Amino acid sequence: MADLPAREALATEICGIPLDGPVLNGSGTFDVLAARQVFGDVLIDEFPFDCYVSKTITMNPRPGNPPYRLWETPSGMINSIGLPGPGLDGFVNRDLRLLASLEVPLIVSVMADCIEDFVVLVERVAAEDAVDGIELNVSCPNVHSGLIVGEQPAETEALLKALRPLTAKPLIVKLTPNVANPHEVAMGAEAGGADAVSMINTVKAAAIDPQTSRPWLGAGAGGLSGPAVRPIALAQVRAVSAAIEIPIIGMGGITDAESALEFILAGARVIAVGTENFRDPKAGTAVTEGLPAALARRGFGSLAEAQAVTLA
Amino acid sequence: MADLPAREALATEICGIPLDGPVLNGSGTFDVLAARQVFGDVLIDEFPFDCYVSKTITMNPRPGNPPYRLWETPSGMINSIGLPGPGLDGFVNRDLRLLASLEVPLIVSVMADCIEDFVVLVERVAAEDAVDGIELNVSCPNVHSGLIVGEQPAETEALLKALRPLTAKPLIVKLTPNVANPHEVAMGAEAGGADAVSMINTVKAAAIDPQTSRPWLGAGAGGLSGPAVRPIALAQVRAVSAAIEIPIIGMGGITDAESALEFILAGARVIAVGTENFRDPKAGTAVTEGLPAALARRGFGSLAEAQAVTLA
Amino acid sequence: MAAEAPFGRRLCEVTASRADGGYRVFSLIDREGPQPEPGQFYMLASAGSWAGESGRPYLPRAISHARYDREPAGGYRLDFLIDEVGPGTMKLAAMMPGQTCWVAGPFGGQFSYPRELNPQAAGAILVGGGIGIAPMAVLRRELVERGIPSRTLLGFRDRAHSGGVGEFFGCEETRLAFEDGSSGHKGYVTDLLLQLLEGDDSATAAVYSCGPPAMLEAVRRICLDRAIPVELALESPMACGYGACFGCAVPKAGGGYLRLCIDGPVVRGDEIATALAGESDDG
Amino acid sequence: MAAEAPFGRRLCEVTASRADGGYRVFSLIDREGPQPEPGQFYMLASAGSWAGESGRPYLPRAISHARYDREPAGGYRLDFLIDEVGPGTMKLAAMMPGQTCWVAGPFGGQFSYPRELNPQAAGAILVGGGIGIAPMAVLRRELVERGIPSRTLLGFRDRAHSGGVGEFFGCEETRLAFEDGSSGHKGYVTDLLLQLLEGDDSATAAVYSCGPPAMLEAVRRICLDRAIPVELALESPMACGYGACFGCAVPKAGGGYLRLCIDGPVVRGDEIATALAGESDDG
Numbered sequence A, B: 001m002a003d004l005p006a007r008e009a010l011a012t013e014i015c016g017i018p019l020d021g022p023v024l025n026g027s028g029t030f031d032v033l034a035a036r037q038v039f040g041d042v043l044i045d046e047f048p049f050d051c052y053v054s055k056t057i058t059m060n061p062r063p064g065n066p067p068y069r070l071w072e073t074p075s076g077m078i079n080s081i082g083l084p085g086p087g088l089d090g091f092v093n094r095d096l097r098l099l100a101s102l103e104v105p106l107i108v109s110v111m112a113d114c115i116e117d118f119v120v121l122v123e124r125v126a127a128e129d130a131v132d133g134i135e136l137n138v139s140c141p142n143v144h145s146g147l148i149v150g151e152q153p154a155e156t157e158a159l160l161k162a163l164r165p166l167t168a169k170p171l172i173v174k175l176t177p178n179v180a181n182p183h184e185v186a187m188g189a190e191a192g193g194a195d196a197v198s199m200i201n202t203v204k205a206a207a208i209d210p211q212t213s214r215p216w217l218g219a220g221a222g223g224l225s226g227p228a229v230r231p232i233a234l235a236q237v238r239a240v241s242a243a244i245e246i247p248i249i250g251m252g253g254i255t256d257a258e259s260a261l262e263f264i265l266a267g268a269r270v271i272a273v274g275t276e277n278f279r280d281p282k283a284g285t286a287v288t289e290g291l292p293a294a295l296a297r298r299g300f301g302s303l304a305e306a307q308a309v310t311l312a
Numbered sequence C, D: 001m002a003a004e005a006p007f008g009r010r011l012c013e014v015t016a017s018r019a020d021g022g023y024r025v026f027s028l029i030d031r032e033g034p035q036p037e038p039g040q041f042y043m044l045a046s047a048g049s050w051a052g053e054s055g056r057p058y059l060p061r062a063i064s065h066a067r068y069d070r071e072p073a074g075g076y077r078l079d080f081l082i083d084e085v086g087p088g089t090m091k092l093a094a095m096m097p098g099q100t101c102w103v104a105g106p107f108g109g110q111f112s113y114p115r116e117l118n119p120q121a122a123g124a125i126l127v128g129g130g131i132g133i134a135p136m137a138v139l140r141r142e143l144v145e146r147g148i149p150s151r152t153l154l155g156f157r158d159r160a161h162s163g164g165v166g167e168f169f170g171c172e173e174t175r176l177a178f179e180d181g182s183s184g185h186k187g188y189v190t191d192l193l194l195q196l197l198e199g200d201d202s203a204t205a206a207v208y209s210c211g212p213p214a215m216l217e218a219v220r221r222i223c224l225d226r227a228i229p230v231e232l233a234l235e236s237p238m239a240c241g242y243g244a245c246f247g248c249a250v251p252k253a254g255g256g257y258l259r260l261c262i263d264g265p266v267v268r269g270d271e272i273a274t275a276l277a278g279e280s281d282d283g
């Protein structure tokens, strides 16, 4: 076992954004504004991520889906949240003011159901100094539009071609896992000028009410996340990383440093913690703190050494 | 809570094959020949399934994939078995003799990498009196050919059109979950003349060796099964059942009567137990024994009442 | 305002666990958290044994405290009342002294004082049902300590499901209803509420309630019909408890949803569209 | 031939559990199963506590018995020796008397007698390493009972990892090797085997071995090079233990694979391509 890499040996970057470490949050799995209200300023001082990804924002305010929105599954959960949010104006005028005070880089996730709205969202968000990158959610299984673009390599490429000229800031495409060949969509994103892909979003899933025998989720169906999907995510990260040059933000069931490192070895540049945040508000910190030992256990002296691994 | 339905209230049929109950095994998850050797004749007397589905057989003998073939995951497992088997001749001349002595109906699963071989397999297998139905494995993630046919509605339809004239016995298509829209493939199967679909096969997945940081599985990647995939399977069964008229054999992480019943409510006619057989060799019996109480808990007087439910 | 919860989750030692009238009462020592307020809750997961053979429980479970007491050595002893309805509550109920439990919180807002809810309030009427008596017990103790008058009505299916009453309420000033008539009033606790409100001047009432959704909705309707200010402590499936997942949606009166974990779990009766959350029609 | 295993799995009570030299020894009472044979194994999963916070263990674990004894009240007491290497063995090691354990088996074939393996055999040489001493202990007891001479060589990393020796072998006629020289021979147990074979007439030897893959492969090579019949009890990841999953593949000498759970776990040295299963090159 090699010496424990120092905290500095975790430093890295994504799309040119320098990061103290490789741990992001999955979009929609950590609400900084709420958490700050609940935990206070310590949240900012001990911020658990090296880069913060906002919940997906949309043009207009959305209430989100009717309850129930959650269903627990073996080693995972289904959600059908439905992107509740204040809409673009609300986000820029209110939420963003507070997010700007974070000491880590900020990626804003956006979704729309037509290219025109995507254009508005990207232009407006990219114009904000506080924003370091934009994630395009073309994969949320809860909102019809996303599915279509994110399932089609050509649609994805066309979307990127339309958005690419609007900003020099990194554009990241969030891939859906619900396709036969995610690497083809990733290649479309790359061809269209994306700077990175993030993956996986949740996997289409359903549950039945134990009492009524009707669908449990208010929206009928939802998306599976958590450790249950980790093996699926790892396979997709590996397949995508073999097909594209741009970096991958890997996620799907990461619970600790060991599972985070598996994503790096499978081909992700950096990783994101999603559902595990619900079980442990400081899950991101736990991953970071465990990484030096996890790297050392496999004989790596730094994160960069693990990032350099290419699987057969 | 209604009165407990009697054992007879579980009687059903699939593609015209009468069954004492709705519990099958997933292909490749229960080797009757090995189990009889291990457990003796009690296996036949207390046979855990209402219908037996053979492991997938191929034209020529196959050794299967190199080790390791198994990886345990949160609430599931990945396998990359690679369809080891004696080939068509070995199966018909040896295994089938023994399978014919089972008192339950027999479905034989077959796979090939071209239509010509599928034709030979189906003709030969269908000619055997002991065989009540044939399952077409077009979905195994471990063998290249299967993926292609089972991912394409048109290819699936063409395959069925070629095979349909060969036999009056039921043809069942085993669907892959690794597509964006499994119902389209199911519609292709139905259009080609399939009598039923069975779903889901395993979900593409990968794992990394904790020591070597290389892929753990000898074959590089494999398929996920077990309770982890149950929410995915339920969503797909529901989507497919809304799109086709032919019945569904539902499976994917069924562990007990309650989860079996969820598949029936989601739209399956009958169900199959796969990975749970590994944890409990009598898992099929446990499901059957639990069904009357599970039905009663939801107010059903018989399996047929549950089968009649259609979700919104 | 409730104090901030420590950031993250922490391991706390279980110090007692016993069966009580169909429920389970267990205690743990929280050395880090602040004093919890009436209505707040914790996210709990037994350490080491969480996750059962079924792969569940996976997420922590929201549990209201039923009592807190300052520990001589610092921190608080927290008592919880558990109804074993599924894998999570079963694991919590199975914890034995010496085992440890993951604790996050206290989360959520607290009940208002009667005068905050209704400037004319003469005192409080507390209506608890089943396991929902836990937050009522905490609220009542708080009111007693502040010398605010309160009357308590508790309802149960039957005597076999009435744990925690003796322990957390004592006998005085508590009226009980049992659906099966095995003791006290035969019928619903809302019958008692209606009786009480009949004799009362509605204008001086302030009602607080926690219990099963159908009971809460009945209490809510009774109060709204009479323009009596009412606060309800609701339940909803929760993944995180601190506003991260947006899973705990409860339909608001004017449309849209509130996040029960941070906007509740205590809500005013007129703030929500229904207390029957999952059964709401659309969004 | 080994008797048939009861169909299905059964709950058995754990009656003892104690630490022993870096390992754990626990016992359970199997009322239904037949007498197990040397080399056979069971599929075990602690009841109620299987599945950890990580969602694993999920599948049962293959564990060889280290001893069996007829119970006065019927059935057998089975002793197991556990090396806590992961979530499954940790859960098994954590079981306390009174808890129950899911048991299926006994599965797999058994060791041959020396004369079956080698008609000229003068007796048996048993070579065990680490946790692999368990099947060797059972085999040795069987040989002793039948009056068949045997010599036992056991190898360990260090004294801290040598549990079960005193308990399952006693002191007599057992030679120990410790890689760190903390006692006995300093080095590998295969050094002892080589010494022993040098003095011996190879033509009368019959070797049996169980231990880590690298040790087994070394023993196999030593024996094959000298044309000494050898039986190895191998390990491989197993999901079912009864031939259902085809997961436990071990490469055969002539190509193809055997299913270790039903074609093994005892294999002849010349039957397999390598004892380093997962590291085999292709298929």
Ligand SMILES: Cc1cc2nc3c(=O)[nH]c(=O)nc-3n(C[C@H](O)[C@H](O)[C@H](O)COP(=O)(O)OP(=O)(O)OC[C@H]3O[C@@H](n4cnc5c(N)ncnc54)[C@H](O)[C@@H]3O)c2cc1C
Pocket: A070, A071, A072, A073, A210, C041, C057, C061, C062, C063, C064, C065, C080, C081, C082, C083, C084, C085, C086, C087, C088, C089, C090, C131, C134, C234, C235, C236, C237, C238, C265
């Ligand atoms: C603020 C708050 C305070 C609470 N305080 C207490 C308390 O003090 N004491 C107490 O005992 N309980 C309390 N609860 C309720 C408790 O958190 C829930 O009942 C919890 O779901 C129980 O978990 P379980 O695993 O035991 O049961 P579950 O399996 O979660 O079953 C409970 C109900 O959840 C639904 N359900 C069933 N399966 C699933 C599934 N797979 N995913 C999601 N939902 C499912 C069903 O409607 C079922 O009846 C409180 C809840 C909240 C929100």
Ligand SMILES: Cc1cc2nc3c(=O)[nH]c(=O)nc-3n(C[C@H](O)[C@H](O)[C@H](O)COP(=O)(O)OP(=O)(O)OC[C@H]3O[C@@H](n4cnc5c(N)ncnc54)[C@H](O)[C@@H]3O)c2cc1C
Pocket: B070, B071, B072, B073, B210, D041, D057, D061, D062, D063, D064, D065, D080, D081, D082, D083, D084, D085, D086, D087, D088, D089, D090, D131, D134, D234, D235, D236, D237, D238, D265
């Ligand atoms: C016939 C037979 C008899 C045995 N007898 C004994 C015995 O008497 N005593 C004893 O202690 N052990 C015995 N074993 C070994 C034991 O069954 C395995 O070591 C088992 O894997 C331990 O489970 P675990 O969860 O503790 O460790 P695991 O997590 O399974 O780790 C053990 C090894 O498995 C691999 N591994 C790691 N993660 C995974 C994963 N997710 N999926 C699959 N593999 C993984 C790694 O190589 C790791 O080093 C026997 C095995 C066999 C086949």
Ligand SMILES: Cc1cc2nc3c(=O)[nH]c(=O)nc-3n(C[C@H](O)[C@H](O)[C@H](O)COP(=O)(O)O)c2cc1C
Pocket: A025, A026, A027, A028, A029, A055, A056, A079, A081, A083, A109, A137, A140, A174, A199, A200, A201, A202, A224, A225, A226, A227, A229, A251, A252, A253, A254, A272, A273, A274, A275, A276, C245, C246, C247
């Ligand atoms: C409750 C919840 C809400 C989510 N919201 C969003 C979202 O708004 N936008 C998005 O791109 N992904 C969203 N996701 C997906 C996650 O970012 C992540 O891709 C997925 O959950 C897999 O990671 P995990 O298994 O670690 O959670 C959400 C996931 C969950 C569980």
Ligand SMILES: Cc1cc2nc3c(=O)[nH]c(=O)nc-3n(C[C@H](O)[C@H](O)[C@H](O)COP(=O)(O)O)c2cc1C
Pocket: B025, B026, B027, B028, B029, B055, B056, B079, B081, B083, B109, B137, B140, B174, B199, B200, B201, B202, B224, B225, B226, B227, B229, B251, B252, B253, B254, B272, B273, B274, B275, B276, D245, D246, D247
């Ligand atoms: C070890 C193993 C081997 C399998 N072999 C086959 C096979 O030969 N043919 C096939 O169609 N499906 C095969 N399957 C898939 C199962 O039949 C089933 O579709 C899948 O495992 C999902 O069900 P489960 O979660 O209950 O296991 C196999 C699954 C496993 C776990």
Ligand code: FES
Pocket: C237, C238, C239, C240, C241, C242, C243, C244, C245, C246, C247, C248, C259, C260, C261, C262
């Ligand atoms: S429980 Fe997660 S936001 Fe309320």
Ligand code: FES
Pocket: D237, D238, D239, D240, D241, D242, D243, D244, D245, D246, D247, D248, D259, D260, D261, D262
């Ligand atoms: S362990 Fe399943 S076939 Fe051997």
